[in-house]
Amino acid sequence: MHASKYHINTLKEAPAEAEVKSHQLMTRAGMIRKAAGGIYTYMPLGLKVLRKIEGIVREEMNRAGAIELLMPVVQPAELWMESGRWEQYGAELLRIKDRHQRDFVLQPTSEEVITDIARNEIHSWRQLPLNFYHIQTKFRDERRPRFGLMRGREFTMKDAYSFDRDEASAQASYDAMFQAYMRIFERLGLEFRAVAADTGSIGGSRSHEFQVIADTGEDLVVYNPASQYAANIELAEAPCLIAERAAPAQALTKTATPDAPKCELVAEQLGLPLARTVKSIVLATDDPEGKQQARIWLLLLRGDHELNEVKTGKLPGFENGYRFATEAEILETFGCVPGYLGPVDTAKPVSVIADLTVAHMSDFVCGANEEGYHYTGVNWGRDLPEPAKADLRNVVSGDPDPQGGVLAIQRGIEVGHVFFLGDKYSKALNATFLETDGKPAVLQMGCYGIGISRIAAAAIEQNHDDKGIIWPRAIAPFEAVICPMNLHKSETVRNVAEKLYQELQASGVDVMLDDRDIRPGIMFADWELIGAPLRITIGDRGLKDGIVEIQTRRQAAADKIPVEQALEFSLQQLKSL
Amino acid sequence: MHASKYHINTLKEAPAEAEVKSHQLMTRAGMIRKAAGGIYTYMPLGLKVLRKIEGIVREEMNRAGAIELLMPVVQPAELWMESGRWEQYGAELLRIKDRHQRDFVLQPTSEEVITDIARNEIHSWRQLPLNFYHIQTKFRDERRPRFGLMRGREFTMKDAYSFDRDEASAQASYDAMFQAYMRIFERLGLEFRAVAADTGSIGGSRSHEFQVIADTGEDLVVYNPASQYAANIELAEAPCLIAERAAPAQALTKTATPDAPKCELVAEQLGLPLARTVKSIVLATDDPEGKQQARIWLLLLRGDHELNEVKTGKLPGFENGYRFATEAEILETFGCVPGYLGPVDTAKPVSVIADLTVAHMSDFVCGANEEGYHYTGVNWGRDLPEPAKADLRNVVSGDPDPQGGVLAIQRGIEVGHVFFLGDKYSKALNATFLETDGKPAVLQMGCYGIGISRIAAAAIEQNHDDKGIIWPRAIAPFEAVICPMNLHKSETVRNVAEKLYQELQASGVDVMLDDRDIRPGIMFADWELIGAPLRITIGDRGLKDGIVEIQTRRQAAADKIPVEQALEFSLQQLKSL
Incomplete structure (x- = not known):
């Protein structure tokens, strides 16, 4: 992509209402624009991030055997009445009426619709296990939407739903999704933790959250650095800190x-x-x-x-x-x-x-x-x-872990959540299948969500500095940017830049050539704000010595690399990001 | 993909309410399931079709220099009030209130939101021309939704919006989109016609519709087989059929x-x-x-x-x-x-x-x-x-074309529409930019829609027979299906089928191996209904003679091809589809 044919529009100032870094930086970098409270347009750079996250999620869901479909945004109220959530869900469920005054909801999640599909589509144990997922626009009418994509009203979510014959098989489906989520967050390049969690309004008996570690996270994650243990503080067992009660020594x-x-x-x-x-x-x-x-x-x-x-x-x-x-x-x-x-x-x-x-x-x-x-x-x-x-209290840092060691606490941003639902929805909607004995049995379900748009925000909360965003390579809008100095005046610079651009593209790198006629300082600031993982600067001064400058977003100073090694060095650096 | 790991669920009967072929066949083939009137879940096979159409549209839009972003489904009413369409649009515009009783709409189209973005993002003539598009869920609250995806309420549309300095440049943007649309519909493999059309509720001064030719189409297309002329009957000029009025011969x-x-x-x-x-x-x-x-x-x-x-x-x-x-x-x-x-x-x-x-x-x-x-x-x-x-009347077949020749009429399904908007929205929303002289000028706009989900239905209306759908290769859910006979009993069949499957996949073919343990007749009927363009049948009987059977969906009988030529022959046949 050439910048002159793209739309880049960075802002000096973040809107006053932007309280968190991801909201500030995505707005300043021109990745999102507010349409209404908690409702955003993803501008071209922002959409590219979203699509890369979606791509990784889709690949790993497919690899895990889940099958993609697409359920509607507007869903009939009848199904939500059948499950009981029409009454239970509260004001976050946006209820709407069509021109005939029939009730609908804007989906915040799709347990009801998928269970309705399952009861119509699944007839026999031979069809099981099955796991359907979709990546679709969701709506939750938050009372006070804020923090940009962190707590928006309209957002993109991947939600998957597994259907099994029995609890053991459902547990295997749950475990497969858990492993797929581990791979997804590893591929996204984020520091994260899978933590035992409360099931909340979705229900079910077991669940894990996937938390992106960040100081600005709203969740508290309790973990034991010496073991695998990790749980949301909502759920984490707080031990008794006094092994045995001492005898009274004072008078009342x-x-x-x-x-x-x-x-x-x-x-x-x-x-x-x-x-x-x-x-x-x-x-x-x-x-x-x-x-x-x-x-x-x-x-x-x-x-x-x-x-x-x-x-x-x-x-x-x-x-x-x-x-x-x-x-x-x-x-x-x-x-x-x-x-x-x-x-x-x-x-x-x-x-x-x-x-x-x-x-x-x-x-x-x-x-x-x-x-x-x-x-x-x-x-x-x-x-x-x-x-x-x-046990009534929150764990505090330093509490002993009953299994040994000492508990620590980190802040996290919940970006994924897997639930073992059992028969909560399948029973309410009477979703059954015929077992080997010819008798109907209730489907065992799990559901598995990933906040696609929230991941973009969480990645920024975890990875930024004073200058802007530091994207992990896997989800950067562009993996590398070529910044030619005075390209409009120097044919040499233009030729070297274009050649390297072509070579990087041919090597599969998602690369931007910034051919805008702007001052170098402004161009650099733009790409530090936007967060391109790798920057290649090409100027007449360096080229005189046969040199271009290559710098990862986290590097303080650029490496000076001979022109003829620029491609190979760039590819090497990208591999490390 | 192996069928045993996929979800295939064909139905013998279409629902009684399905009046048109595409609705009947997509339901019977298990591609869509109704969630409510005019609202469907795209089942895995249906979603694959949708994604392939999206992919072609996206590639050609990008090639034409349009830049993808994503505007929200839920849009603030204020913008629709600014443009005047809050009052004008009628009951098809689904108006909703959030928990704070603020007004929103479910977007049927996005002229308002994109013009709002343009007035904030575009400051200078240097940024022009610009063309933004998105592929997003739309909602039109049809009074009587029917015909499946042909006239649904929730549907997927690609809508693009061009911004230019002046009318000449806007006309060039319009022409570029027109050409991109021609390429899109050619690549989709559909028989279509670009026709001059009325601008309707979108407004503007010029427009063309892209009509997929089908006997079941709701639109009438007037064209001249001997020239390039084509227009929607709504717009097509009906000539005076009597060159000169004869003198009175009778008494009143x-x-x-x-x-x-x-x-x-x-x-x-x-x-x-x-x-x-x-x-x-x-x-x-x-x-x-x-x-x-x-x-x-x-x-x-x-x-x-x-x-x-x-x-x-x-x-x-x-x-x-x-x-x-x-x-x-x-x-x-x-x-x-x-x-x-x-x-x-x-x-x-x-x-x-x-x-x-x-x-x-x-x-x-x-x-x-x-x-x-x-x-x-x-x-x-x-x-x-x-x-x-x-001129008050509809053209009828046989009317003379004033430019020479005779007019004919075909039925068509409107799947795309390009509009030259001029300043209709930019003026209402005061979307201006600074011209070279430093003075503000109003942006000239065009808008360009393609009904992604409607194309799937139109393709079927145009391409089907008694047995089912006949997909053009470009948008078939699977390009080829391998039907092994008794794969569960014959290791030879299994091995030949798996090998060919691997080879076709390696050649970039989107191929399905139907490894379900079902009778051949049922398997064949499924794939004729689903409409796989190429079927490869592998059985012990043929293999004895070193033969597999290869048949395009339109062929009456299969070609018997030596096993070792099966790959090459299949690729050849696919090229022709």
């Missing part, structure tokens, strides 16, 4: 702690480590039929720990959801305002659940249910009954 | 024509040729401000001719649309019920427009504005004033 004492409604302030006032305090979190679970009063729960965490809301949602009694208690409910139950609550002497009985670590603490500090007062020297069994206990 | 006579409210019946009763009668069509144009009464028009056509509604819409005075007059309006104006109307002795004055041929008729027959009566021997100038005249 009510202590004045004025203006200390937080553990940090209490610890400071009492001159104690934060790890000696216990924080009280009051939750409520409503009766789904709305007949009984909400049940009030007191969850106890060590002062330096944080509540894990996903784990909380899985506690017995929390099946229908939970919420934070209102101030009125707190006052009624504890007889005290928030900030000084605790499990001792509550105004009314309350269901107490202690985090595993809290359950092994002794002589600890907690609110006294009286404004401005805390208890010190609190001990289970002596001052209050033994609590129900559960 | 009121004749009883009981129960003859149609020209055919009048001609029969009077024993005259239909071409001697004149039919009266009463139209009304409403005052756009609703202040004045509707104006009533009487359009006169020869009895054997048909009104052309597109030409009618372009008559002076019809700028704001027209409608057929109501019975009350007719009674009031003519003092007579429909069926016996004419231009002589109307109850009230009426604006008469005669078709060019009618204006040259003499001694003709028309209604007498009295139930059960017609006039014979009517003559312009003598019995009524000379009429305003215009």
